[in-house]
Structures are given as C-alpha cells and as structure tokens.
Amino acid sequence: MSVEAPIRAARRSPLRFALAPAHIGYFVLSALAVLLVSRATLDGYVLNILMQAATYSVAVFGLSVVLGLCGQINLAQAAFFGIGAYAVGLGTVDYGLSYWICLVIGTIAALLAGAFLGMTTLRLGGHYLAMVTISFQQIVTLVMINAVGFTHGPDGVPRIGRPALFQTSQSYLAFAVAALAIIGYCVWHLQDTRLGRAMRAVRDNELAASVAGINVYRTKVAAFAISALLGGLGGGLFAGGFTYVSPDQFSFAESIVFLTMALLGGVASPIGSVIGTGLLILIPEWLRFLKSIPGLYLAIYGVAVILIILFMPDGIWGFIANFMRRFIRPVPVATVPPLVLSPDRTGSDMVLDVKGLSKHFGGLKAVDKIDFAVRRGGIHALIGPNGSGKTTTLNVISGLYRATFGSVVLGESDITNLSPHRRTGAGLGRTFQNIRLFRSMTALENVVIGAERRGNSLIPATGGYAALEERALAALEFVGLGPRANEPITRFSYGHQRLIEIARALAANPTLLLLDEPAAGLNSSEKRALHDLLERIAAQGLTILLIDHDMTLVSGAAQHITVLNFGKRIADGESLGVLRHPDVIAAYLGTET
Amino acid sequence: MSHFLQLLFTGIGIGAVYALVALGFVLIFRATNVVNFAQGEFSMVAAFLMVVCAVDLELPYWLSFLIALGGMALVGAIFNLGVYYPLRHRTFLPVIISTIGASIFLANTTLAIYGPQPQVLPGWFETPGFQVGPVYLDSQYLLIIAVTVVLVAFQYWFFEHTLLGKKLQATSQDKEMASLLGIPVARMIMITFIYSALIGGIAGILVAPILFVSIQMGSSIALKAFAATIIGGFGDVAGAIIGGVALGIIETFGAAYISVPYKDGFAFFVLILFLIFRPQGIFGERVAEKA
Numbered sequence: 001m002s003v004e005a006p007i008r009a010a011r012r013s014p015l016r017f018a019l020a021p022a023h024i025g026y027f028v029l030s031a032l033a034v035l036l037v038s039r040a041t042l043d044g045y046v047l048n049i050l051m052q053a054a055t056y057s058v059a060v061f062g063l064s065v066v067l068g069l070c071g072q073i074n075l076a077q078a079a080f081f082g083i084g085a086y087a088v089g090l091g092t093v094d095y096g097l098s099y100w101i102c103l104v105i106g107t108i109a110a111l112l113a114g115a116f117l118g119m120t121t122l123r124l125g126g127h128y129l130a131m132v133t134i135s136f137q138q139i140v141t142l143v144m145i146n147a148v149g150f151t152h153g154p155d156g157v158p159r160i161g162r163p164a165l166f167q168t169s170q171s172y173l174a175f176a177v178a179a180l181a182i183i184g185y186c187v188w189h190l191q192d193t194r195l196g197r198a199m200r201a202v203r204d205n206e207l208a209a210s211v212a213g214i215n216v217y218r219t220k221v222a223a224f225a226i227s228a229l230l231g232g233l234g235g236g237l238f239a240g241g242f243t244y245v246s247p248d249q250f251s252f253a254e255s256i257v258f259l260t261m262a263l264l265g266g267v268a269s270p271i272g273s274v275i276g277t278g279l280l281i282l283i284p285e286w287l288r289f290l291k292s293i294p295g296l297y298l299a300i301y302g303v304a305v306i307l308i309i310l311f312m313p314d315g316i317w318g319f320i321a322n323f324m325r326r327f328i329r330p331v332p333v334a335t336v337p338p339l340v341l342s343p344d345r346t347g348s349d350m351v352l353d354v355k356g357l358s359k360h361f362g363g364l365k366a367v368d369k370i371d372f373a374v375r376r377g378g379i380h381a382l383i384g385p386n387g388s389g390k391t392t393t394l395n396v397i398s399g400l401y402r403a404t405f406g407s408v409v410l411g412e413s414d415i416t417n418l419s420p421h422r423r424t425g426a427g428l429g430r431t432f433q434n435i436r437l438f439r440s441m442t443a444l445e446n447v448v449i450g451a452e453r454r455g456n457s458l459i460p461a462t463g464g465y466a467a468l469e470e471r472a473l474a475a476l477e478f479v480g481l482g483p484r485a486n487e488p489i490t491r492f493s494y495g496h497q498r499l500i501e502i503a504r505a506l507a508a509n510p511t512l513l514l515l516d517e518p519a520a521g522l523n524s525s526e527k528r529a530l531h532d533l534l535e536r537i538a539a540q541g542l543t544i545l546l547i548d549h550d551m552t553l554v555s556g557a558a559q560h561i562t563v564l565n566f567g568k569r570i571a572d573g574e575s576l577g578v579l580r581h582p583d584v585i586a587a588y589l590g591t592e593t
Numbered sequence: 594m595s596h597f598l599q600l601l602f603t604g605i606g607i608g609a610v611y612a613l614v615a616l617g618f619v620l621i622f623r624a625t626n627v628v629n630f631a632q633g634e635f636s637m638v639a640a641f642l643m644v645v646c647a648v649d650l651e652l653p654y655w656l657s658f659l660i661a662l663g664g665m666a667l668v669g670a671i672f673n674l675g676v677y678y679p680l681r682h683r684t685f686l687p688v689i690i691s692t693i694g695a696s697i698f699l700a701n702t703t704l705a706i707y708g709p710q711p712q713v714l715p716g717w718f719e720t721p722g723f724q725v726g727p728v729y730l731d732s733q734y735l736l737i738i739a740v741t742v743v744l745v746a747f748q749y750w751f752f753e754h755t756l757l758g759k760k761l762q763a764t765s766q767d768k769e770m771a772s773l774l775g776i777p778v779a780r781m782i783m784i785t786f787i788y789s790a791l792i793g794g795i796a797g798i799l800v801a802p803i804l805f806v807s808i809q810m811g812s813s814i815a816l817k818a819f820a821a822t823i824i825g826g827f828g829d830v831a832g833a834i835i836g837g838v839a840l841g842i843i844e845t846f847g848a849a850y851i852s853v854p855y856k857d858g859f860a861f862f863v864l865i866l867f868l869i870f871r872p873q874g875i876f877g878e879r880v881a882e883k884a
Contacts, residue, residue: 295704
C-alpha cells in the first residue's frame with residue numbers, strides 16, 4: 001500500500017489463523033508452483049525470466065519491510081543484493097567453499113552492513129538515510145570495479161557453483177521458487193509479530209510509538225537490517241541461478257529498479273512485491289526496442305516512479321486490496337470481561353515526585369524550578385494560562401524533552417534520564433493535546449500497541465496475541481467504543497479519537513496517566529462523558545495527572561491542583577483553596593490596578 | 594610545499610562547486626523541508642545546455658551562458674510544478690522518492706538524447722592560468738572561487754536586506770503564518786526552486802571545463818554536496834559552504850596521497866565519521882526532527 005498511511009482491514013489473531021484456510025492454501029499453491037517449474041518443459045528464455053523474477057522478488061520483499069512496514073527508505077538494495085551475490089560467486093569460485101556456506105556468509109554480511117548503516121544514520125531524519133544509502137551504493141560499486149584482486153573487477157565472476165542437489169538450471173529454479181515461497185511467508189507473517197506491529201506504529205507516528213513504549217530507533221534499525229538481509233539472500237540465490245555476476249548488475253540504477261518494483265506492486269504486502277517485480281521484468285522484455293537507445297528505458301522508469309507516487313501511492317496490489325475491502329465487513333467483536341486496572345503500588349504515597357524541574361530553550365525558561373508531587377489515587381490537575389509551561393512540563397515528565405535541571409521520580413524509580421519508551425515501560429501513560437493515533441490501523445490495533453507495553457503485568461507471558469486483543473477490547477469497551485473496535489481510525493469522530501487514545505494508554509495498565517487537554521475540542525455532552533470516564537478510571541485506583549483549560553472539568557474532577565504561570569509554580573494544594581488563591585485569580589483574570 | 598599549496602588551491606576550487614550545489618540543497622530544504630535529490634542533475638543539465646549552445650551551435654560563450662540559465666529557470670519551474678507541488682501535503686517520503694524519480698528521468702533523458710560519450714566544454718577564458726610563485730593558478734578555478742564568493746555575498750544581501758528575501762525566509766519558517774500575512778506562498782516556493790536550479794546550473798557550468806560533461810557528473814556532485822551539508826550542519830548556509838570547501842580539500846589530498854580510484858569514497862568516509870561522532874555537523878543545527 002502507500003508509503004504514507006494505508007488503511008488495513010482488521011487482522012485476526014495469529015493463533016487462530018495459523019490453521020486458517022488462507023495459510024494452508026498458500027502452501028498448497030506454493031507447492032504446486034514448485035512442482036510446475038520443476039516438471040514443465042521450459043525453454044532457456046522463460047527459465048531466465050522466471051529465475052530473475054524469483055530472486056529479485058526476495059530483494060523487493062526487503063523493501064516492502066523497510067519502506068512498507070516501517071516507512072524508512074533504502075536506496076542501496078542493489079548493493080546488498082550484490083554483497084550476497086559476490087559472496088556466493090567469490091566463495092564458490094575462488095575459495096572453493098560450498099554454496100550453502102557462501103549463501104549464509106553473504107546474507108550475514110549484508111545484514112551486518114545494513115545494521116551498521118542503520119545504526120549510524122537512523123537516529124537522524126529520513127533524508128540522511130536516503131543519502132547515506134546512495135553513498136554506500138556508490139562505494140560498493142567502486143570496490144567491485146576497482147578491487148580487481150579480490151572481486152575480479154569489471155570482468156565479473158564466471159562459473160559460479162550451485163548446490164549438488166540442484167545442478168541443473170531447472171532444478172535450481174524450483175529451489176529458488178520454494179525459497180521465495182518460504183521467505184514470502186515469513187515476510188507476510190512479520191506484521192503479526194510484536195516487531196512488525198512496532199514497525200507499523202513507527203511508520204504511522206514515531207512520537208506516539210515511543211510514548212506507547214516502543215523503542216523507535218531499535219525498531220527502525222531492525223527493519224533496515226532485515227531489508228538488507230533479504231537483499232543479500234536474494235543476491236545469493238541470484239548468483240547461483242545465473243552462475244555469473246559483474247558489477248553493473250548491482251549499480252545504483254538497479255537499486256532504483258528495485259524501488260520501482262516495490263512501489264509499482266505496492267509496498268505494504270509481499271504479494272505487491274511479486275507483482276511489481278514480475279511486471280518490471282516482463283514489461284522491458286516486451287519493450288526491448290526501448291533498450292536500443294541507451295537511457296530511454298531508465299528515463300521511463302524515472303517518470304513511472306513520479307506517476308506512481310502521484311496517482312497510485314498504494315501500488316497495484318494496494319489498489320486491488322482497497323477495492324476488495326469494500327466488500328469485507330468488519331469482523332464482529334467478541335464479548336470480553338470488563339477492563340481491570342491494577343496500577344503498580346510500590347513506593348510512597350506520592351506516585352510522582354517532581355523536584356526543581358527546569359526546561360530552558362536557549363534563554364527562555366519555559367519551566368523554571370517547579371516542585372510538585374502527585375498523591376496516589378485520585379485526580380491531580382496542572383493548570384495555568386496559555387504559555388505557562390504546562391505542556392512543556394508534561395513533555396519533560398514523559399521524556400520527549402530532556403530536563404535542563406531537576407528530577408522526576410515515578411513510584412520508586414528515578415526516570416529523569418530515561419528515554420520515552422523506557423518511561424512507558426516504568427509505568428507512565430499519556431495522551432496528546434493534538435491527537436496522535438496510528439492512522440493506518442483500526443481502533444483495536446491502536447490499543448493493542450498500548451497493551452503490548454513491556455512491564456504490563458496484566459498480560460500473561462504465555463497469552464500471545466489473544467491476550468493482547470482481549471485486553472485492548474476491554475479498554476475500548478471501557479471508553480464506550482467496544483462495538484466499533486474493528487473500524488479504521490479514520491472513520492471515528494474527533495471526540496472518539498480522543499477516547500481511543502485514552503483507551504490505548506489504559507490498555508497498558510500504567511501507574512500514572514498523563515492527560516494533555518483531553519477536553520479540548522469536545523462539545524458539552526462529550527465533556528460530561530469525559531468527566532464520568534475520569535471518575536471511573538480514578539475509582540479503579542489509577543492516578544491521573546490532568547492538564548486542561550476547562551474549569552468546570554478541573555474543579556469538578558480534581559482533588560488537588562497545581563498552578564503554573566510563566567514557567568513557575570504559583571499555587572499548589574487542595575482544589576477549592578487553590579482556585580480561591582488571589583495569585584491564581586490574578587493570573588487568570590488579571591489584577592485591578 | 595609547492596605541491597601542497599597547489600593541491601590546496603585545487604581543493605578549494607572543487608570545494609567551491611560542492612558549496613554552490615549544497616547551497617541549492619539548503620535553500621530548497623529550508624523552503625519546503627524536502628531534500629531535492631535531483632539537485633545534482635540541475636548542474637548536469639546546465640552543463641549539457643552549454644555544450645549544445647557553445648560547442649555544437651558555436652554561439653558566443655556569454656550568450657550560451659544566458660541561454661543555459663534561461664533553460665535552468667524553466668527546468669526549476671517545471672520541476673516544482675511536476676515533482677514537488679502536487680505532493681506538498683504528503684509526508685516527506687513520497688516527495689523524496691518523487692525527486693529521485695525526477696533525477697533518474699533527467700539523467701537518462703539526457704543520455705538518450707546525447708549518448709554516453711562524455712563531452713568537453715572549453716573554459717571561459719583564453720588564458721589557461723598564471724604562475725604565482727610556486728603555485729599555478731588555473732583561470733577556471735579562480736573563476737569558480739570568485740563566482741562562489743560573489744553568489745554567497747549576493748545571497749546574504751538578498752535574504753537579509755530585500756523584502757522578497759524576507760518573504761522567502763518567512764515562507765521557509767512557517768508557511769501557514771506566511772500565507773495568513775498575505776505572502777503568496779506558492780509563488781515563493783516557485784522562486785526558491787527556480788533560484789536553486791539557477792545556482793545548481795551555474796555550479797555545473799563552472800565545473801564542466803574541469804571535469805568531463807557526463808551523465809554521471811550530476812549524481813557525483815550531488816552526493817558530495819549532500820555530504821557537505823551534513824558536515825557543515827544541515828540547513829545552515831555557512832555550514833554548507835564550509836562543509837563544501839572542506840570536502841573538496843579532503844578529497845583532493847586523499848586522491849593525491851592515498852588512492853585515486855577511491856577518490857569518490859572519501860566523501861562517504863568523512864560523512865560516516867561525522868554521522869557517528871558529530872551528527873549535528875560543524876555548526877550544529879536542526880538535526881532533531883520537530884517534536
């Protein structure tokens with residue numbers, strides 16, 4: 001589907017679908033395909049085309065992981081492909097190693113190269129990755145051409161060995177198709193694993209992913225490394241298939257061909273990868289005459305990339321899948337036991353202790369040495385006029401900003417220097433003033449990401465996806481959206497999206513829930529429902545730290561209020577007393593002079 | 594010592610070209626938050642336009658230069674309308690991919706029209722250069738350095754002291770606010786693309802007599818220019834210039850003292866070192882993505 005925000009239908013639990021007919025059908029069809037290519041009479045031309053399609057598809061799967069699942073770019077797939085291919089070529093020809101050992105070495109080499117590039121670059125913005133992968137691609141090509149003693153230079157490596165079992169081209173093709181089917185199955189399955197869900201969350205919204213407890217950096221590196229690994233594996237298969245490799249087969253232009261294949265078919269699914277690869281191998285064969293003018297054929301690829309991005313961002317398979325989805329009803333929702341919140345109770349009476357907290361942006365002291373503590377159980381409000389530093393305080397507490405001075409202690413653990421996902425792991429949950437949901441997912445999938453928090457003691461280690469799903473459903477039921485759990489996020493109103501965000505935080509069973517202006521933009525009946533929801537959360541013993549401008553909500557719900565103005569704490573104490581405090585009245589209404 | 598000074602001079606000259614292309618990157622990045630991967634192709638296309646006019650059609654050099662610049666303005670405008678503008682509300686990834694598509698298209702269309710043979714463009718001056726003490730000053734390198742200094746000075750004056758420059762700056766900082774203040778944002782972005790195509794083009798025309806005019810020159814220059822912007826500090830104008838010159842010097846010395854075939858690899862090596870040890874670059878700006 002699109003590299004931006006595709007909408008997916010609900011997925012079922014992997015436990016249930018491990019035996020589902022779709023999966024059995026997949027393996028039956030794959031077995032038939034393998035049987036067909038091993039038995040049918042194929043002439044050399046068809047055989048070559050199939051060989052190329054099967055091995056290229058593996059590399060394009062890699063792009064569907066990094067680009068489709070995780071939203072990161074890789075413009076060096078041909079280089080990783082080349083690393084795998086040269087490992088098999090040089091290993092079997094120059095060093096007399098077995099094909100299998102070479103295949104493993106090449107795959108691991110590509111994986112390590114990918115992990116290294118990812119680790120150096122993925123903390124930075126996406127354009128760094130684009131440029132660094134192009135640079136890496138150029139270096140690999142330079143080495144292939146110039147390190148003649150090692151790589152045979154521009155002449156390439158001929159007479160590459162194959163495994164003893166698959167000496168003929170046709171038997172090797174059958175092996176390649178079988179490998180393709182198995183690898184395709186793993187890639188298809190990846191999105192139903194914890195890592196796959198994390199990748200999708202990172203693609204949709206990095207900030208929300210980190211606050212939901214996902215290690216964004218590690219997830220991106222993993223996606224990139226898997227992509228490189230699949231590139232290397234595809235290259236190793238390719239080298240055995242054609243028994244000859246040379247530098248021009250792994251140039252930057254080929255990386256662009258891989259990218260176009262992935263985009264044309266649709267990056268969201270391995271099916272799209274196979275469609276795109278097949279088409280882009282066949283079309284140039286039909287349009288052979290284009291190759292008589294050098295450049296023309298790549299020029300058309302260039303335009304094709306722009307046109308696909310403009311008019312068919314989901315690719316061919318994404319387009320078909322979107323169309324078919326109209327005929328699929330959302331899966332009915334099972335009934336689940338009501339949501340249980342059991343916040344961690346270790347530590348003192350104060351669940352959150354903020355001491356001397358400051359956040360400076362250059363010369364601006366957005367938050368200046370504030371102290372406050374949140375008592376366990378009940379609702380604590382943090383209020384103040386616009387620009388008083390409330391959201392900055394919340395961002396420092398949840399780790400999106402690093403504190404300039406001061407400390408934040410949650411329960412018994414000092415979280416001042418932890419990254420956001422580790423704070424979530426320690427028991428912090430939060431929502432955002434401007435809603436941050438994973439927009440390609442259903443409501444249920446969003447909340448599952450929350451339920452998956454490391455340290456969520458309510459999810460049994462052996463429960464698998466079913467336990468996560470049950471927890472997520474209960475959380476949606478708790479906020480009143482249970483029956484609509486399988487609808488995509490984009491179909492919910494603004495107010496309901498806020499509730500889904502709260503459900504995502506609740507599913508994680510946090511120790512402390514931070515709500516950043518939950519009433520903003522809600523109408524009066526929605527506000528009453530929100531007030532009621534907050535009371536129900538507090539009744540289960542979960543502590544809430546609330547920021548809001550709605551004084552009816554704050555004075556009605558909160559037992560304790562801290563007031564900020566110009567980054568400093570001006571009042572702190574029991575609700576009614578604080579709201580009558582002259583400094584607070586002056587901050588909100590001004591003073592008579 | 595004379596060898597050292599000679600290399601230094603050459604390095605600064607090549608670095609000035611990287612700096613000019615890097616400047617084009619930075620301008621478009623600041624205006625649209627998008628990295629234009631076809632920036633190098635602007636240089637390549639301009640160099641080919643010069644070859645067509647000055648060599649094939651034998652027009653006077655100055656006239657060819659003006660025609661090439663006119664062509665680049667057109668390329669910049671079409672690029673904006675076809676590649677960036679329709680995607681302006683999408684996330685950065687589709688836009689990046691679209692500019693990569695444009696880069697492939699420009700390079701290979703040129704290849705289809707002109708064939709793979711590298712072309713030769715003569716330098717601007719009849720006099721090839723002067724011997725000053727131990728150093729031979731090639732006139733084309735002197736021209737490159739001079740033009741870079743003038744363009745940087747012009748750009749500083751333009752952005753800081755003219756109303757149009759300030760409007761462009763406002764657009765790059767906050768498009769929504771700028772449009773609320775009555776600044777025609779679409780036109781400002783158009784001007785930015787045309788201006789970057791022009792300075793990319795000038796860089797290509799200046800460097801063409803030193804290198805061969807080839808299809809690959811665009812991507813090779815763009816890669817170095819991008820490395821220069823990272824080394825200097827992404828999005829920073831002074832950083833782009835210093836990064837570009839530094840890279841030119843490193844590369845020239847690397848080729849002279851370490852290895853010629855791997856000349857193009859040094860930029861990448863330095864880039865990786867910076868990414869590991871100082872990702873914010875020399876001037877350290879705008880690395881983190883906005884929260």
